[in-house]
Amino acid sequence: MTAAGVVEVIGVPGLPEVRPGDDVGELIAAHARLQDEDIVVVAQKIVSKAEGRIRSLKVVEPGESALRYAERLQADPRVIQVILDETVRVVRDERVLIVETRQGYVCANAGVDHSNVPGADSVTLLPEDSDASASALRRRLEELTGRRLGLIVADTFGRAWRMGITNVALGVAGLPALVDYRGRPDDFGQELTATLVAVADEVACAAELVMGKTDRLPVAVVRGYRPPAPPGSGRDLIRPPELDLFR
Amino acid sequence: MTAAGVVEVIGVPGLPEVRPGDDVGELIAAHARLQDEDIVVVAQKIVSKAEGRIRSLKVVEPGESALRYAERLQADPRVIQVILDETVRVVRDERVLIVETRQGYVCANAGVDHSNVPGADSVTLLPEDSDASASALRRRLEELTGRRLGLIVADTFGRAWRMGITNVALGVAGLPALVDYRGRPDDFGQELTATLVAVADEVACAAELVMGKTDRLPVAVVRGYRPPAPPGSGRDLIRPPELDLFR
Numbered sequence: 001m002t003a004a005g006v007v008e009v010i011g012v013p014g015l016p017e018v019r020p021g022d023d024v025g026e027l028i029a030a031h032a033r034l035q036d037e038d039i040v041v042v043a044q045k046i047v048s049k050a051e052g053r054i055r056s057l058k059v060v061e062p063g064e065s066a067l068r069y070a071e072r073l074q075a076d077p078r079v080i081q082v083i084l085d086e087t088v089r090v091v092r093d094e095r096v097l098i099v100e101t102r103q104g105y106v107c108a109n110a111g112v113d114h115s116n117v118p119g120a121d122s123v124t125l126l127p128e129d130s131d132a133s134a135s136a137l138r139r140r141l142e143e144l145t146g147r148r149l150g151l152i153v154a155d156t157f158g159r160a161w162r163m164g165i166t167n168v169a170l171g172v173a174g175l176p177a178l179v180d181y182r183g184r185p186d187d188f189g190q191e192l193t194a195t196l197v198a199v200a201d202e203v204a205c206a207a208e209l210v211m212g213k214t215d216r217l218p219v220a221v222v223r224g225y226r227p228p229a230p231p232g233s234g235r236d237l238i239r240p241p242e243l244d245l246f247r
Numbered sequence: 248m249t250a251a252g253v254v255e256v257i258g259v260p261g262l263p264e265v266r267p268g269d270d271v272g273e274l275i276a277a278h279a280r281l282q283d284e285d286i287v288v289v290a291q292k293i294v295s296k297a298e299g300r301i302r303s304l305k306v307v308e309p310g311e312s313a314l315r316y317a318e319r320l321q322a323d324p325r326v327i328q329v330i331l332d333e334t335v336r337v338v339r340d341e342r343v344l345i346v347e348t349r350q351g352y353v354c355a356n357a358g359v360d361h362s363n364v365p366g367a368d369s370v371t372l373l374p375e376d377s378d379a380s381a382s383a384l385r386r387r388l389e390e391l392t393g394r395r396l397g398l399i400v401a402d403t404f405g406r407a408w409r410m411g412i413t414n415v416a417l418g419v420a421g422l423p424a425l426v427d428y429r430g431r432p433d434d435f436g437q438e439l440t441a442t443l444v445a446v447a448d449e450v451a452c453a454a455e456l457v458m459g460k461t462d463r464l465p466v467a468v469v470r471g472y473r474p475p476a477p478p479g480s481g482r483d484l485i486r487p488p489e490l491d492l493f494r
């Protein structure tokens with residue numbers, strides 16, 4: 001960023017409902033006027049739908065563990081079973097299931113969600129590999145538009161200690177996830193500490209301001225942000241269990 | 248937000264080094280061209296400096312507990328003592344002190360920081376009451392500019408489970424901290440769940456993209472965001488201990 005830099009966050013309206021097999025890149029390219037260096041932030045929900053990461057609850061048989069959690073949490077045992085199928089470790093089971101997913105995220109309900117899914121009996125799952133989803137979608141969009149782009153697949157997660165959910169970057173392609181300011185001198189020449197900044201999460205948060213939760217605006221463009229580091233991946237943002245004091 | 252809405256994030260360059268007693272409102276008003284409904288995001292560091300929330304380590308006498316932590320964490324026992332003075336509960340003490348501060352934040356080192364402070368022997372503390380700081384600064388800026396404004400006092404905090412720090416809203420005035428989408432129907436008419444969004448934290452994150460850590464850009468303006476809820480406070484973002492599973 002130059003000192004006088006301006007970052008713009010632009011909602012992309014008009015996208016139709018996404019269905020399994022849809023070409024999300026084509027849908028976005030048809031509705032957004034992209035420029036070089038734009039970062040396209042795409043809601044996980046439409047990526048999951050296009051990838052067919054939808055499960056019908058009608059065919060789910062809850063096991064014993066799911067039935068037990070469901071009773072305690074007053075939840076649909078079939079939904080709990082789907083959550084457990086995505087889970088490698090239950091981190092907390094009071095009030096809500098906070099789990100570590102197969103992808104390594106720690107989040108509520110393994111990201112399984114039944115909002116904005118057509119039909120009361122279906123839920124969406126997080127993408128199998130959000131970085132792969134982000135890379136593929138970026139490649140497709142670059143091919144269709146001829147622009148050099150960054151791409152983030154984002155979802156809203158809760159936090160320990162703070163109320164409310166915020167957008168986070170699950171998949172990242174073409175931009176850094178983290179910028180490491182450690183070791184750079186600060187304004188007084190001292191070495192900075194604790195300044196590994198999760199810029200992809202911050203870009204995702206900026207995008208959420210125009211995406212909303214009910215406006216059917218699953219795509220936003222962040223323009224004018226030039227992160228001062230080489231590209232990374234969403235995996236960079238996952239704290240390894242051995243560095244995590246809270247699971 | 249309208250569907251076609253654009254949010255702009257604008258850095259405010261040119262601010263001088265802030266000193267105790269400085270009128271931060273006057274400094275910002277002299278360097279930013281504010282419009283009605285702008286949200287001004289101000290780094291905690293300059294608010295703390297203006298408020299004199301600086302401690303000289305020369306006069307700090309570390310107690311027994313500080314000496315013990317300092318040895319284990321290989322840290323300056325005087326800095327540890329300052330951290331403990333701001334702390335009501337030590338949440339974790341491996342590798343870094345993660346504490347609950349007197350204000351209720353759970354964060355590393357109680358927000359005590361020695362970067363960007365002139366003189367190697369001083370540290371800054373978080374404001375006593377960031378909501379009061381935000382309200383006072385908002386009032387002053389509105390008085391000087393004649394504009395209706397929102398104001399956030401922000402700092403970068405780490406997170407459980409995810410790498411890197413992101414900006415968070417400590418003090419909030421003139422805008423909501425949380426927007427509650429619970430109970431609003433989603434695109435398919437089902438009730439949304441888990442959709443209490445921490446919009447003030449997201450605005451703070453957006454601002455961080457232009458603030459950087461070393462660019463001496465402690466102020467940014469977020470323009471064009473119209474949060475769909477009445478004003479709140481930074482306190483709304485602090486998860487009460489009884490609702491927190493991770494302390």
